[in-house]
Amino acid sequence: MGNEVPRGEEGDIAYRGAMNCLEYIGQPELTAAGYTHDGFHLSGDLGRMDDDGFVRVTGRTKDIVIRGGMNISVRQVEDALTGHPAVAAVALVGMPDRQLGERVCCYLVLREGHDLTLExxxxxxxxxxLAIQKVPERLEIVTELPMTATGKVQKHVLRAEIAEKLEKAGAA
Known part of the structure; x- marks a missing residue:
């Protein structure tokens, strides 16, 4: 943490400047966890810097689904799925579950001419x-993922969408 990665490689986005807070008052552990040793604030985002110095956000460092008390790294599962030849784009989100709190829902954009099932x-x-607990329990095939202007998947939109679908079906 705190070391610059080569251009083009993914790393934690860290910044400093007049807009930073100096510390979390009365919470030294939180302050220490939120900053590098040389004072850069860790944004919680992952990104890549191009040769011109522009940064593209690629994900979140703390994007998790909490399934029955188990923290599931969304990024780990998404990274594994991007290796599947049928997958053009993927986003995992937590969907509400009465018994476990959340379960893993997978939104997929498929490559043309491909099909993929949950099984x-x-x-x-x-x-x-991957452990069985990390495997998605619902699949939503979409033509595109909702994105921000900076190219980041709007997971809050997907979470709201799946929650609404489950509520309408009486499953949430």
């Missing part, structure tokens, strides 16, 4: 060595 995703991820 095929399960087999693929288990074959990649």
């Amino acid at each position: 095929a995703i399960r087999e693929f991820l288990l074959g990649q060595g």
Whole structure:
């Protein structure tokens, strides 16, 4: 933490300047966890810097689904799924669940001419060595993912969408 990665490689986005807060008052542990050793604030975002110095946000460092008390790294599962030949784009979100709090929902954009089922995703991820608890329990095939102007997936939109679908179905 605190070391600059080469241009083009993904890393934690950290910044400093007049807009930063200096500390979390009365919370030294939180302050220490939120800053690098040389005073850069950790944004919680991942990104890549191009050769011209422009940064593109690629994800979140703390994007998790809490399933029955188990923290599931969304990024780990998304990274594994991007290796599937049928997957053009992927976003995982937590969907509400009465019993476990959340379950994993997978939004997929498929490559043209491909099809993919939840069972095929399960087999693929288990074959990649992922634990069964991390495997998505619902699949939503979409033509595109909602994005911000900076190219970041709007996961709050997906979470709201799946929550609404489950509520209408009486499952939430």
